[in-house]
Amino acid sequence: MFCFCSFRLSGQIQVYNEQPLSFGSFIVKDAGGTVHVSYSAERTATGDIILINQSENFSPLVYGIEAPIGTLIHIQNGPDMKMYGDNGGELTVSLGASDKGTSFVSTVAPPDRNLVYIEATISVNSRNITPPGNYAGSVSVTFIQE
Structure with missing residues (x-):
């Protein structure tokens, strides 16, 4: 699953999508659960x-x-978003913390970039609601800028 993201620019900052969000491959058994990718690139599952x-x-x-x-x-x-599969399924993506917290001060001058890593979790329903396939959407x- 790859998520392509939107953003608003304000003033002098420029925002670049350096790496799309990916939860990697997993198998959903009967009850579903969650898959979490941390901003430090660790992946865990529940359920x-x-x-x-x-x-x-995954990334x-x-x-x-x-x-x-x-x-x-x-x-x-932004708010939690639904992702839809090429098979008719759906799941929900929630963005979490960033490695910079909720605010940071730029420490490098352009054209260098301050990298911001953001973690995310998907909530996956049962196999009937979330069948195997490729899921995509946007967050x-x-x-x-202050």
């Missing part, structure tokens, strides 16, 4: 889900922020 480790094919969402040194930037995640993250 009735078996993770398949195929060459570490947190990573943005590159170009901003003048000393710029204060706030990170605001929203807003970067606010």
